[in-house]
Amino acid sequence: MGNRVGIIGVGQTHHAAKRLDASGTELISEAVSRALDDAEITLDQIDAIVVGNMDHFENVNYVDMWATDGLGACMKPVFKVTTGGTTGTTLGACGYYHTGSGIFDTVLAVGWEKNSESDTQAAIATCANPVLERDPFAGAIGPLATEYSMYMSVYGATQEDAAIVAVRDRNNALNNPYAHNQMKVTVEDVMNSPMLSFPIKLLDICPRSDGACAVIFAAEEKAKALCPRPAWVHASVVRHDYTHFGDLEWQWMPTLERASEAAYKLAGITDPLNEFDVAELYIPASTCGVKWMDSLWFCERGGAPELIRKGTLEMDGQLPVNPSGGVIATNPIGATGLIRVGEAAWQVMGKAGDHQVLDVNKALVTGFGGCSWSDVMILGADLP
Amino acid sequence: MGLYTDHRKVTHTPDGYELLTHESGHLEYDFGWHQGPYWSKYLVEMRDNARFMGIKCPKCERVFNPPRAVCGKCFVEMNEWVELSDEGELQGFTIVRFPYIDPNTGELMKVPYTAIWVTLDGSDVRMMHFSNETDEKDIEVGMRVRAVWADEPRPTSIHACQYFETIK
Numbered sequence: 001m002g003n004r005v006g007i008i009g010v011g012q013t014h015h016a017a018k019r020l021d022a023s024g025t026e027l028i029s030e031a032v033s034r035a036l037d038d039a040e041i042t043l044d045q046i047d048a049i050v051v052g053n054m055d056h057f058e059n060v061n062y063v064d065m066w067a068t069d070g071l072g073a074c075m076k077p078v079f080k081v082t083t084g085g086t087t088g089t090t091l092g093a094c095g096y097y098h099t100g101s102g103i104f105d106t107v108l109a110v111g112w113e114k115n116s117e118s119d120t121q122a123a124i125a126t127c128a129n130p131v132l133e134r135d136p137f138a139g140a141i142g143p144l145a146t147e148y149s150m151y152m153s154v155y156g157a158t159q160e161d162a163a164i165v166a167v168r169d170r171n172n173a174l175n176n177p178y179a180h181n182q183m184k185v186t187v188e189d190v191m192n193s194p195m196l197s198f199p200i201k202l203l204d205i206c207p208r209s210d211g212a213c214a215v216i217f218a219a220e221e222k223a224k225a226l227c228p229r230p231a232w233v234h235a236s237v238v239r240h241d242y243t244h245f246g247d248l249e250w251q252w253m254p255t256l257e258r259a260s261e262a263a264y265k266l267a268g269i270t271d272p273l274n275e276f277d278v279a280e281l282y283i284p285a286s287t288c289g290v291k292w293m294d295s296l297w298f299c300e301r302g303g304a305p306e307l308i309r310k311g312t313l314e315m316d317g318q319l320p321v322n323p324s325g326g327v328i329a330t331n332p333i334g335a336t337g338l339i340r341v342g343e344a345a346w347q348v349m350g351k352a353g354d355h356q357v358l359d360v361n362k363a364l365v366t367g368f369g370g371c372s373w374s375d376v377m378i379l380g381a382d383l384p
Numbered sequence: 385m386g387l388y389t390d391h392r393k394v395t396h397t398p399d400g401y402e403l404l405t406h407e408s409g410h411l412e413y414d415f416g417w418h419q420g421p422y423w424s425k426y427l428v429e430m431r432d433n434a435r436f437m438g439i440k441c442p443k444c445e446r447v448f449n450p451p452r453a454v455c456g457k458c459f460v461e462m463n464e465w466v467e468l469s470d471e472g473e474l475q476g477f478t479i480v481r482f483p484y485i486d487p488n489t490g491e492l493m494k495v496p497y498t499a500i501w502v503t504l505d506g507s508d509v510r511m512m513h514f515s516n517e518t519d520e521k522d523i524e525v526g527m528r529v530r531a532v533w534a535d536e537p538r539p540t541s542i543h544a545c546q547y548f549e550t551i552k
Contacts, residue, residue, distance in 0.1 A: 014388070014390045014391065014392050016392040019391070019392065020394065020395060020403040020405065021391045021392075021394040021403055022391070034388065059408070059411075119484075119485055121484040121485070122484065122485045122486075130415070130417055130488070131417060131419065131423065131427070131541065131542070132423065132450050132512075132542060133512050134488065135486075135488065135542065135543070136499035136500070136512045136513055136514055137499070137512070138478060138480045138499050139484055141478075141480075141482075142478055142480065142499055145478035145480075146476040146477060146478045146499065146500075146501055147476060149476050149477050149478060149525055150475060150476040150525055153524065153525035153526065154525075177390070194481075195481055196480075196481060196482040197478045197479065197480045197481060197482060198477075198478050198479040198481075198520055199478075200478075241456075242456040242457075243452075243456065244448075244450065244452075244509070245501075245510075245512055246449070246450075246501055246509050246510035246511045246512055247448065247456065247509045247510075250475075250476060250501070250510075
């Protein structure tokens with residue numbers, strides 16, 4: 001199974017609609033410096049670097065070369081990944097694989113994006129088969145909106161259920177100084193916002209952001225030597241599915257069901273709602289924050305609306321979800337998944353400041369992308 | 385955490401230079417995507433014979449639409465073609481109202497338009513296409529729908545079928 005691995009430091013930029021004050025490279029170096037600061041180590045203690053973003057957004061396809069200075073990558077091994085929405089959590093998995101392998105002791109994972117530099121929806125549309133699926137695809141929102149139309153029909157979920165999720169994540173962001181969107185909203189505000197793609201409305205959906213995040217992974221002995229309270233990796237699982245959107249099962253998410261099931265088994269979790277103390281979940285639209293809870297084994301299929309209406313996943317509920325504000329508050333796409341990893345790590349390390357959940361021992365992290373890929377990572381305060 | 389200076393509203397450098405954004409101007413990138421034997425046959429059948437062809441896996445017996453060489457679950461090559469009905473069940477939909485640029489043309493998509501997932505009779509999977517209904521009151525999951533084909537000469541694309549209409 002490889003070495004045990006801990007996260008020993010996290011850095012984030014202040015995320016915004018536009019960061020005019022920093023080029024892509026500069027945004028990267030900001031996150032990297034902050035992560036090194038957080039871990040109280042220097043660059044010469046980093047053995048390897050993994051970096052990721054989505055090439056289309058900035059039209060630079062050699063970020064590992066073009067941003068070498070900002071990454072601190074001179075004369076170091078660098079590995080680039082680009083996996084759409086899951087880029088950030090793939091970076092987490094990569095950081096873990098590299099240190100877990102025993103080949104590198106300390107690995108810096110960096111996710112970033114300058115979404116403001118280009119047309120986000122047009123770039124995202126290129127993930128769909130150009131001849132067979134791109135035309136009806138309707139950008140990132142299309143499949144998410146369509147799957148919820150099915151979920152509402154089969155299980156009686158409502159737009160109001162989704163609005164509760166939007167309110168939760170947006171209001172949680174008020175306690176996160178790095179969040180892009182910080183706005184106090186009510187269910188009524190969400191329901192009255194313009195309809196973008198039935199049933200998803202403006203306040204239901206994530207923004208696009210400029211931002212970067214860096215997370216430092218260390219193999220067990222190194223982590224113990226460098227960090228008083230690492231966030232230990234208990235599980236890291238990735239699952240993919242069919243290629244065509246129409247092939248997938250959309251009433252539930254098979255990849256998330258299977259990935260979380262496998263991760264829970266690795267981490268010895270049998271009752272996720274009770275055993276996790278906090279969750280940073282990849283929820284790009286409020287509708288996902290309803291429907292996808294089924295696929296995390298929090299409840300039976302179709303049981304999510306009940307959880308949402310009872311407040312189970314609020315900050316004062318049984319399992320606080322997205323204390324950082326989640327994706328709905330902040331979305332620099334190449335960084336977004338890694339921000340989930342970093343925020344969950346801070347929760348375990350007791351470094352989440354104003355949005356810290358008390359007594360965090362175990363944290364759940366998810367990533368989602370394109371054609372329903374799912375990444376799941378579990379972090380804990382104790383060695384696994 | 386939270387000890388760093390927030391530069392988000394900055395518009396000039398510390399010594400007074402305006403922070404610039406360099407516009408690329410209009411970029412065009414042309415591509416010619418090879419369709420391979422399966423998608424080529426699929427598209428030609430739509431264009432010339434106004435019909436949808438699926439393909440069946442010899443192992444799990446699932447019929448896929450659009451067809452492709454390999455069954456994802458079984459990793460087995462498929463060669464048994466199946467003619468599908470052009471009627472089926474509407475399984476999911478969204479009515480798109482926000483305008484965005486069509487990456488195929490560089491122009492704004494005309495909205496509202498309705499994207500659907502439809503399972504044609506004979507197929508085990510859903511296909512992405514369009515409905516001509518753009519009012520939430522007139523469309524629901526579970527409806528039966530039927531393909532409306534373009535007039536000849538039909539294009540060599542999924543638009544050989546214009547959209548799906550509700551069977552009332």
